[in-house]
Amino acid sequence: MNGGRLHPLAALARHVVLMAGAVLMIAPFAWMFLTSLKPQGEILSAELRLLPQHWNAVHNYTMAFTRVPMLRFLLNGAIVTAAIFVLQVVVALPCAYALAKLRFHGRGALFATVLLCLLIPVHATAIPIYIMFFHAGVLDSYASLVLPFVISVFGIFLMRQFFMTVPNDLIDAARIDGIGEFGIVWRIMLPTAVPALIAFGIFSVVAHWNDYFWPLIAINSQSLYTPPLGVVFFRRNDQGTDYGPLMAAATIVILPLVVAFLLAQRRFIEGITFTGLKT
């Protein structure tokens, strides 16, 4: 609380409790990784042993990449999350600029609508959007994975709040220089918004890389599976539940985000806490 000195005994107690908790939090990750290194025989033994006696990592990871098109799943995940983020920015940024800096009829109503839309959970819109896509023939495509998320009211809200803090002088100076409003959005406002965009980007990428609900509904073809669908497919496809390769597949799927998180912890925590607002 005041971050000061603790009595040595209190300091010890703090570490004992926190370390016990940390072990519980990390245990699934550690067990997943260790299992991904072991041969099936050791995995199915009724004896508790942490480290592998025989290393089977190469075999397990090879299986994870070859038994299903894991690379394709990862690529799909990257394409979909990148497309969603880029389009979210393309749609949200101009709207946020208009809300923050332009004077027009219905501005108050528009902002109120944005705030109202913040309350709508993604699951609530799934059935109508599915029916709409079914009739439009868009289901089971990249478009079906990306389109519903192109509008991010949270992104609009976040950017609008950020733009409110940008001084008007900056915009007036640009106007005097003869830059049009579209130019102002992309050449003046975008560069100033980078810190907010990074926070929003982390939120968006984490949410959509991890999303299972919508891809599960929208996608049928294996070639369009995102990583979460891929790892579930891998498990279902496993005759006799071959745990070594399965844990290798799980490790592969969570690895990109975990590595990014460990490299940029503070930004990740900020980016995701920001979104305490959004459900």
Next chain:
Amino acid sequence: MADIAATAVRVPAATTANRRRAWREELTAMSLAGPAMMLMFLFLIGPVLCILALSLTDYQLGAKSLRVIGLQNYVDMFGDRVFRRSIENTLTYVGIVVPASVGLGLGAALLIEAGTSLRAFYRAAYFLPVMATLIAMAIVWEFMLHPRFGLVNLSLKAINVAGYDWLQDRAVVLYTLCGIGIWQSVGFNMVLFMAGLTAIPKDLYEAAAIDGVNNGWDRFLTVTWPMLGPVTLFVVVITAIRSFQVFDTVQVMTKGGPNRASEVLLYTMYSEGFEFFRSGYAAAVTVVFLAFVLALAWLNAHILEKRVHYA
């Protein structure tokens, strides 16, 4: 107010050029905000209105026609044992996960902030489950909970405690899922509390010390807890909303079973809507889900407003 003052000054001096400029600003704003507005109606507001309308029909996906059947879906739903079970289970899940993960999150935040050593490590360790792909971790948990060679039962055996068949035993399956839910959300609550803790002015602690508040527990009761009150309410509501959305673990680990013991609201919606394609009925389930979430969100807005008045 500033808006009104500005127009009041401007009106007498309004020239054609000025009016044209204002008109052009309107047009620019429309073209900038237009795409977002259209998409908002197409993917958010439209679908929500559609869900309300759909819940009053017997529509099935792919059917040529539909009939308006009034509240029949709701009557069927509340008469259905599966749905009632689903509501019960969801409320139990929320009722367990919220207090446990809020309490543990607060505890972790206080303990981590109480000292300086290993702070970054603890913060990272507790936060890891928040951003790791839940569906992959659900598969890992399923393996760890395997009755014979899962880590959980092997560890229990090592200390001579009998384990369970965590996912197949009707009496424990829901609590198992609660455990995973708590594991996943403690870190999220922890960072929200940490943000709340750093916002408490240091001089409050100094003032308390002058008033003779010396031990940690008293300091917590007189300063930290009252100052954290609004944050705590906020965290409770956010966690409740997130817990209502439990789906991934259920879909991949239990399919709502055994014998509906882990059936939850979103899973009911999913199986009715996307496995049996009874869209009208699934829409009614969604309306109930939406009502819970909106009620909580409303509560949240209410609390936030209160918090502004404190400041």
